[in-house]
Amino acid sequence: MSLLVIGSVALDTIRTPHGEAREVLGGSAVYFAVAASFLTAVRMIAVVGEDFGEGPLSQLRARGIDLSGLQVAAGRTFRWSGEYSDDLNQRSTIATHLNVFESFRPRFEPGDRNVSHLFLGNVDPDLQRFALNETKPALSACDTMNFWIEQKIDSIKRLLPAVSGLLVNESEVRLLAGEPNMFVAARRILDLGLRFLVVKRGQYGAALFVGGRYFAVPAYPVEKPIDPTGAGDSFAGGFMGHLARTGRDDAATLRQAMVYGAVLGSFSVEDFSIRRFALVTPQAIEARCADLRGFMSLDGSGT
Amino acid sequence: MSLLVIGSVALDTIRTPHGEAREVLGGSAVYFAVAASFLTAVRMIAVVGEDFGEGPLSQLRARGIDLSGLQVAAGRTFRWSGEYSDDLNQRSTIATHLNVFESFRPRFEPGDRNVSHLFLGNVDPDLQRFALNETKPALSACDTMNFWIEQKIDSIKRLLPAVSGLLVNESEVRLLAGEPNMFVAARRILDLGLRFLVVKRGQYGAALFVGGRYFAVPAYPVEKPIDPTGAGDSFAGGFMGHLARTGRDDAATLRQAMVYGAVLGSFSVEDFSIRRFALVTPQAIEARCADLRGFMSLDGSGT
Numbered sequence: 001m002s003l004l005v006i007g008s009v010a011l012d013t014i015r016t017p018h019g020e021a022r023e024v025l026g027g028s029a030v031y032f033a034v035a036a037s038f039l040t041a042v043r044m045i046a047v048v049g050e051d052f053g054e055g056p057l058s059q060l061r062a063r064g065i066d067l068s069g070l071q072v073a074a075g076r077t078f079r080w081s082g083e084y085s086d087d088l089n090q091r092s093t094i095a096t097h098l099n100v101f102e103s104f105r106p107r108f109e110p111g112d113r114n115v116s117h118l119f120l121g122n123v124d125p126d127l128q129r130f131a132l133n134e135t136k137p138a139l140s141a142c143d144t145m146n147f148w149i150e151q152k153i154d155s156i157k158r159l160l161p162a163v164s165g166l167l168v169n170e171s172e173v174r175l176l177a178g179e180p181n182m183f184v185a186a187r188r189i190l191d192l193g194l195r196f197l198v199v200k201r202g203q204y205g206a207a208l209f210v211g212g213r214y215f216a217v218p219a220y221p222v223e224k225p226i227d228p229t230g231a232g233d234s235f236a237g238g239f240m241g242h243l244a245r246t247g248r249d250d251a252a253t254l255r256q257a258m259v260y261g262a263v264l265g266s267f268s269v270e271d272f273s274i275r276r277f278a279l280v281t282p283q284a285i286e287a288r289c290a291d292l293r294g295f296m297s298l299d300g301s302g303t
Numbered sequence: 304m305s306l307l308v309i310g311s312v313a314l315d316t317i318r319t320p321h322g323e324a325r326e327v328l329g330g331s332a333v334y335f336a337v338a339a340s341f342l343t344a345v346r347m348i349a350v351v352g353e354d355f356g357e358g359p360l361s362q363l364r365a366r367g368i369d370l371s372g373l374q375v376a377a378g379r380t381f382r383w384s385g386e387y388s389d390d391l392n393q394r395s396t397i398a399t400h401l402n403v404f405e406s407f408r409p410r411f412e413p414g415d416r417n418v419s420h421l422f423l424g425n426v427d428p429d430l431q432r433f434a435l436n437e438t439k440p441a442l443s444a445c446d447t448m449n450f451w452i453e454q455k456i457d458s459i460k461r462l463l464p465a466v467s468g469l470l471v472n473e474s475e476v477r478l479l480a481g482e483p484n485m486f487v488a489a490r491r492i493l494d495l496g497l498r499f500l501v502v503k504r505g506q507y508g509a510a511l512f513v514g515g516r517y518f519a520v521p522a523y524p525v526e527k528p529i530d531p532t533g534a535g536d537s538f539a540g541g542f543m544g545h546l547a548r549t550g551r552d553d554a555a556t557l558r559q560a561m562v563y564g565a566v567l568g569s570f571s572v573e574d575f576s577i578r579r580f581a582l583v584t585p586q587a588i589e590a591r592c593a594d595l596r597g598f599m600s601l602d603g604s605g606t
Contacts, residue, residue: 087483180390182506183524203485204507205519214598216508218519221486252602259601295517296599298562299555 002041003244005032006106006131007121007143007233009046009070011056013081014272016088018226021272025056027078028121028143031230034274035237035264036119037063038285040244042237045069045112045131047104049077059274071107073100088228089202108134117244119236120163124148125155132162139249141165141198141240143232149175161193164249167236169200182207183214196254198239198261200232208258210251217258220266220292227272231265238264263288305344306547308335309409309434310424310446310536312349312373314359316384317575319391321529324575328359330381331424331446334533337577338540338567339422340366341588343547345540348372348415348434350407352380362577374410376403391531392505411437420547422539423466427451428458435465442552444468444501444543446535452478464496467552470539472503485510486517499557501542501564503535511561513554520561523569523595530575534568541567566591 007029013022029046036042043066050072060067078101081094104123112135120128120142128142140163144156149172156176160166166189170182177185186197186209196210201219208215239261246253263285270276310332316325332349339345346369353375363370381404384397407426415438423431423445431445443466447459452475459479463469469492473485480488489500489512499513506528508521542564549556566588573579 181526181528183526201507204504205521207521214524215600216521216598218508218510218521221517223484223486225484255601293601295519296601297518298558298596298599 001116001244001247002043003036003117003119003240004043004045004112004115004135004137005029005036005119005121005237006045006128007032007119007123008078008101009044009048009052010078010080010101011052012229012273013079013094014227014229015083016227017084017086019272021227023079024273025059026080026229026273028230028233030060030274031233031268032119032121032237032240033060033065034063034277035234035268036241036244037065037237038264038277038280038282039238039241039260042066042241043069043112043115045106045108047071047073047100049073049075049100052077059278063277069107069109069112071104073103075100082229084228088225091228106131106134116247117240119143119240121233121236122148125152125159129155129159129162132159139164139243141167141196141236143167143236144172144176146172146175157192160189163194165196165198166194167198167200167232167239169202169232173197173199186214195249198258200235202228202231205262206235206258208254210254213251215255215258217255217262218292218295220262220288221295222266222269225269228269229272230274231268234268235261235265238262259289259292260285262292304419304547304550305346306339306420306422306543307346307348307415307418307438307440308332308339308422308424308540309348309431310335310422310426311381311404312347312351312355313381313383313404314355315532315576316382316397317530317532318386319530320387320389322575324530326382327576328362329383329532329576331533331536333363333577334536334571335422335424335540335543336363336368337366337580338537338571339544339547340368340540341567341580341583341585342541342544342563345369345544346372346415346418348409348411350374350376350403352376352378352403355380362581366580372410372412372415374407376406378403380404385532387531391528394531409434409437419550420543422446422543424536425451428455428462432458432462432465435462442467442546444470444539446470446539447475447479449475449478460495463492466497468499468501469497470501470503470535470542472505472535476500476502489517498552501561503538505531505534508565509538509561511557513557516554518558518561520558520565521595521598523565523591524598525569525572528572531572532575533577534571537571538564538568541565562592562595563588565595
């Protein structure tokens with residue numbers, strides 16, 4: 001089994017009520033790969049600029065992530081800066097400079113043609129479909145965002161029947177379906193040809209829709225959230241990492257993958273960038289997963 | 304086992320994106336008692352005005368609710384009118400006329416002195432404490448609201464060590480604890496001397512804190528919510544109804560009670576006032592409870 005992620009690598013500048021972090025490692029492929037790396041081998045296809053430097057790279061190498069697909073392009077690395085409200089629930093973007101990410105085109109190696117698991121981070125849906133056609137994975141999932149839903153809805157609707165699953169947040173699923181009720185929206189989106197849909201709900205956990213059935217996982221309790229950036233991508237990394245590790249995609253495995261997603265997401269928000277992951281161990285992940293299973297257990301015991 | 308509720312009876316005028324209902328039966332004691340009546344015998348102590356009439360009364364009698372503690376006072380019945388936003392998540396009050404509810408003072412009968420279960424709906428915390436002292440139940444729970452937290456925090460802090468549990472919504476638990484994080488806030492409030500705390504989170508379900516442990520129940524999926532008024536009181540009715548019916552209050556029973564709370568709350572929002580409950584059967588409640596247990600089951604099966 002192998003897990004390939006295609007997405008963004010960015011240098012983020014983030015202000016929250018808990019402080020500020022300048023030019024720290026971020027981007028969907030980074031959070032995803034770091035989270036998934038605790039569960040399975042991960043390879044990343046992404047682009048950085050000539051200014052990226054060795055510091056951020058070494059953080060990714062330390063997690064054993066295969067970086068041979070990381071292109072270094074002439075120009076500057078993608079930069080994003082944003083600010084969070086006091087309760088961390090509202091985010092406003094201060095600046096987005098796509099830089100080298102604007103003309104990013106993934107390049108594949110022969111080994112990518114038989115990858116078992118693929119995650120398409122939030123990039124242009126036409127690029128997502130190109131990557132899917134190039135790799136033909138056994139199981140694939142993608143993310144998207146409001147910008148693409150508003151600009152390229154037809155491209156997304158062509159993409160969805162070709163992927164196994166979609167992971168999006170609650171406002172995105174509503175916008176994509178043109179329907180305010182999450183349950184109705186989920187059914188409409190599954191009808192486009194997806195096998196599963198994951199709706200990420202932040203501090204309220206996440207919902208899984210598969211085979212006409214609904215599953216809800218609560219968020220792992222975080223008493224001191226520092227920075228929500230990347231929580232959704234870390235969730236996706238935990239979720240896809242568990243699927244790749246087990247090589248299964250039955251309903252029970254998808255539900256267990258939701259627990260790993262919630263737990264990897266919970267670590268992500270406990271510090272800026274991917275810093276918190278430097279202190280995470282497989283044992284700490286399993287302990288939180290056992291706790292989380294207990295939080296949803298009707299007999300009051302963990303499983 | 305017996306269940307007594309003390310709270311408000313109101314005539315509500317409600318506008319939602321789905322329509323308007325004028326002068327319909329509402330109030331915390333009404334929603335609570337109707338929901339609980341599917342699970343156990345309920346007695347209500349409340350007040351109405353001389354204008355209340357037989358129509359609303361017959362709706363309560365049809366549910367077998369003991370109305371011998373319902374006072375009819377000189378004056379008009381409590382009236383509330385409000386309006387909901389398009390997504391039903393925001394509520395604005397148009398008018399509140401307390402009328403006879405302003406000088407409500409519960410009157411008890413000898414039988415109330417050995418009631419096993421008591422729910423103190425959202426009234427003045429001094430009145431809640433008076434009712435608790437008069438009835439000395441084996442298990443009691445109360446609700447409160449922002450108004451009392453802001454006006455009478457000391458009274459609430461005297462009340463809480465005397466009740467078994469508190470059921471409030473998320474913004475109320477934060478306000479009461481003076482702490483934005485729900486998990487930290489919950490711990491602080493339990494430290495005031497409560498055995499359990501239920502945090503109602505609307506469409507995101509509810510959280511239970513008991514004995515240092517956390518439990519989360521998702522909301523039962525409602526595809527066409529019509530009117531959220533009374534959902535929290537209906538939740539409380541289902542929760543307390545299950546506790547009264549079983550006569551138990553161990554951790555597993557409290558968790559099962561959360562499922563009943565979520566299910567009774569889900570019926571409540573499917574029509575204005577208590578209309579939806581006219582079509583509810585014990586079988587329909589059990590079916591939704593089985594579904595809801597399935598939505599949180601890691602092996603994909605209901606229990």
